Amino acid sequence: METQQTEQTKKCSACGENILKSAKKCKHCQADLRSWINRHPIMALILIIIGIGFFPILMAGLSSNTSQSKNQADTQETVKTEELKSVPLDEQLTKQIATISTFKGDDYRGSIEKINSEVLLITFWSSLTKQAKSNSDAKVNKLGKDLETKLIQFQIKEFPKMRADYGKLVGKTLWEHDVDVTISGSGNSIIEFSGGVFAANKNIKDAQTAIQDMLKQLRFDKANYRWYSGADEYDYYSIESKKDNEISIN
Numbered sequence: 051m052e053t054q055q056t057e058q059t060k061k062c063s064a065c066g067e068n069i070l071k072s073a074k075k076c077k078h079c080q081a082d083l084r085s086w087i088n089r090h091p092i093m094a095l096i097l098i099i100i101g102i103g104f105f106p107i108l109m110a111g112l113s114s115n116t117s118q119s120k121n122q123a124d125t126q127e128t129v130k131t132e133e134l135k136s137v138p139l140d141e142q143l144t145k146q147i148a149t150i151s152t153f154k155g156d157d158y159r160g161s162i163e164k165i166n167s168e169v170l171l172i173t174f175w176s177s178l179t180k181q182a183k184s185n186s187d188a189k190v191n192k193l194g195k196d197l198e199t200k201l202i203q204f205q206i207k208e209f210p211k212m213r214a215d216y217g218k219l220v221g222k223t224l225w226e227h228d229v230d231v232t233i234s235g236s237g238n239s240i241i242e243f244s245g246g247v248f249a250a251n252k253n254i255k256d257a258q259t260a261i262q263d264m265l266k267q268l269r270f271d272k273a274n275y276r277w278y279s280g281a282d283e284y285d286y287y288s289i290e291s292k293k294d295n296e297i298s299i300n
Contacts, residue, residue: 143182143193146175150200155208159215168212169267175201176299202295209294213238213268230279235272237294241265242274242284249277251285258287266291 059068065079075081158164179201182194214233221231229245247253254275265273269291276284292298 139182139185139190140187140193142178143190143197146178147193147197147200150175150197150204153204155211159211160219162216162219165212165216165219165268168208172201172205172208173299175204176297179297180299198297201297205297206294209269210237210239213241213270216264216268217241239269239271240274241270241272242276244276244279244281246277248275248285254285262287262289265289269294 058071060071061067062069062076062078062081065076065081067076067078069076069078155168158168175197179194179198182190182197185191185194217231217233217238224231224243224245227245229243229247232242232244234240234242243257248257257275258273261273266289270289271291272286272288274284274286
């Protein structure tokens with residue numbers, strides 16, 4: 051004679067009645083017993099992406115005492131030194147030309163904090179270039195053009211690598227939530243998200259709104275959304291980003 055195993059029970063968090071542990075809804079009060087993530091998948095996704103993309107910058111701005119990686123600290127120190135001290139512009143330019151010439155991009159891979167540090171550094175160099183090119187001093191003007199040339203070459207090389215690393219890092223996190231992330235296109239310019247959560251148009255719109263600024267900072271051209279990997283139909287957003295060879299302080 052076979053013995054049927056009785057499934058374990060638990061108390062409903064809403065009404066206190068006994069229910070099966072595996073129940074997703076209380077049969078007594080109809081309360082939804084799923085986890086917050088399962089009840090609000092798109093909000094969870096957005097919070098994950100926003101947290102990855104913007105929390106490090108926010109924390110860096112609020113607290114200079116926060117423990118940071120050496121590379122991030124070095125970058126912020128460079129910016130602070132040049133912005134807060136009255137260093138002659140020609141000396142700043144000479145120093146930054148040397149810095150960009152010896153920059154090791156691989157040291158800025160592996161975390162969103164490091165990617166953000168490199169973006170901030172590019173913004174600083176762009177601002178310095180603009181300032182120098184509009185200066186009436188011939189020496190400063192020439193140094194500005196020299197930095198501009200190096201910065202253009204730097205951006206063409208670095209932005210594709212930054213986009214690839216961003217896709218890898220975000221994909222590693224979202225994989226746990228059944229969302230695949232892939233990078234494709236010329237210069238790694240397209241990011242694609244695939245997951246059942248994107249079967250709903252509203253979820254696609256909400257996700258794109260949440261990550262639009264970060265994708266634009268990294269100069270992605272396009273974001274694709276499929277509800278499963280390999281689906282023939284998909285939604286996409288074109289992103290009006292600067293080209294990798296364009297210098298911009300925005």
